[in-house]
Amino acid sequence: MQGRETRGLNPKLKKTVVLVGMMGAGKSAVGRALASALNVPFRDSDAEIEKAANMTIAEIFARDGEAFFRRKETQVIERLLDARPAVLSTGGGAYMTEGNRSMITQKGVAVWLDADLKVLWGRVRHKDTRPLLRTPDPLATLNEIYERRVPVYALADLAVKSEQGLSIDAMARKVIETLKTRPDVLEES
Ligand SMILES: Nc1ncnc2c1ncn2[C@@H]1O[C@H](COP(=O)(O)OP(=O)(O)OP(=O)(O)O)[C@@H](O)[C@H]1O
């Protein structure tokens, strides 16, 4: 997406934008559109872990457990933060660890994609790929995870509200507008 906001302006990304938030917030989908608009690489920690293991996340959780997955997630995020500025979408649980949070804010900028429970459920309910939601009552589980995590996501450097009906490209444009408030992150030239 090379939108009106970026065409001809050539904004320069100086730090990696790390998207954090709940499952279904749009970190992967919006992250891809954002990277394309800013003309920087797109990385996704979940996809990197799956590629390295040659297994899906559900398979990794089942075979090696969540603690193993979390260790891999931290390693992948650390490696990707040391590369040139990019858009990095994280898994929904990555921002819960204090070590991950401080590493992200030190080397990049954390942007919380803040969607409410109804929007999230509408996006994740038809998919069986998220092991944490494989419970007898996945909506109740999503609600519990949401209540527990929201205060932590709120610690992110920046937040962008994801409203119902806002397209992926529109959301990426909204993130760019928010990044423009931080010239140390996005320099307009
Ligand atoms: N703004 C949006 N408008 C419409 N659909 C969206 C929007 N954002 C995301 N989606 C859709 O919702 C689904 C979940 O989005 P996505 O996979 O990007 O979430 P995520 O935050 O990466 O979740 P996870 O933490 O599980 O990786 C996808 O099908 C995606 O296309």
Ligand SMILES: O=C(O)C1=C[C@@H](O)[C@@H](O)[C@H](O)C1
């Ligand atoms: O919210 C979570 O803890 C998760 C979200 C996904 O992105 C994956 O990282 C995995 O399914 C765990």
Ligand SMILES: [Mg+2]
């Ligand atoms: Mg994702």
